[in-house]
Amino acid sequence: MKTILYKSDPKRGKLWQDIFADIAPDYRFIQWTDLDLSQGDPAIFAEVDYLVAWMPPENLAQRFPRLNVLFSIGAGVDQFDLSQLPAELPVVRMVEPGLTQGMVEYVTFAALALHRDMPLYLKQQREHQWKVHPVASAAKRRIGVMGLGELGEATLNTLQSFGFECHGWSRSGKAIAGVTGWAGADQLPEFLAHSDILVCLLPLTDETRGMLNAALFAQLPNGAALIQTGRGPHLVAADLLAALESGQLRAAVLDVTDPEPLPVDSALWEHPAVWLTPHIASQTQPNTAVNALLANLQRFETQQPMIGEIDKTKGY
């Protein structure tokens, strides 16, 4: 029997445990929070084959001598210190339809709200102002998505169905039917010039940290809007506030901040053109995630490549 150790939110872990008991009883599924760690590492650590975690425990190689794969509970792996993990240990990010659907919903909600000027109308409502602004058609609105992975591609496919002019940018470029594709640093300025609404769906790496900054905002069309669903440290918050102040940007929907939770005295809370949510754009859904994990376990156990295995040299 193979043993899976789960180390993340215990309430959601209980759901995972119940689903495993129901559909995959051949796996032993253990929750970190059910273990007694008061006397040091329990003997069961020596039997752990797979770890599913948001933050993995330290010293994996010494404490889990049988560990075969580290699975991230989320799509991102930036919470892992990859340099501290055993070099040969495969690391797999979460790719599962529930997580993808959640992101598609959130970005669609935010894109439609920005397209239809909702931050402005909400401000007007607060000021008891009845004032009409021109309504642009979706065909005249250009949406640019940074990051064309699992989430970026699915999001673009849905945004297209509203008739938006869709653009996508990534490191290596990706052909997506109906989307104008841009690749690499050379094409970033052209991509930005075509993004009335910019969506960040990049992983956080040394290359992408701080990328949403004044220099980038200056390359967007005047009055552009931002949807930030990547990671908080992508964004230089002071540069965003300055761009909102100058009118270079008209609004921003931020699901992620740096740090999280956002400090109570941050100027972002009160800004009328900023909408904030507490990192809820999407969440791994236990039902669909267990199926995705099981499919990957089967792949691993039959020596096939797993879906979502990261390239540690790239950091995603």
Ligand code: NDP
């Ligand atoms: P993927 O790994 O599938 O895709 C990453 C994409 O980013 C690829 O297209 C990649 O390009 C591109 N990319 C990476 N580095 C660069 C770079 N330096 N320059 C240009 N493009 C780059 O990731 P997912 O789509 O699954 O997830 C994306 C991110 O979304 C996660 O890492 C996480 O940060 C965020 N997220 C946020 C959530 C939330 O609730 N707010 C929930 C889930 C995820 P290439 O293909 O060329 O390598």
Ligand code: OXD
């Ligand atoms: C993720 C997240 O990476 O929830 O899945 O942010």
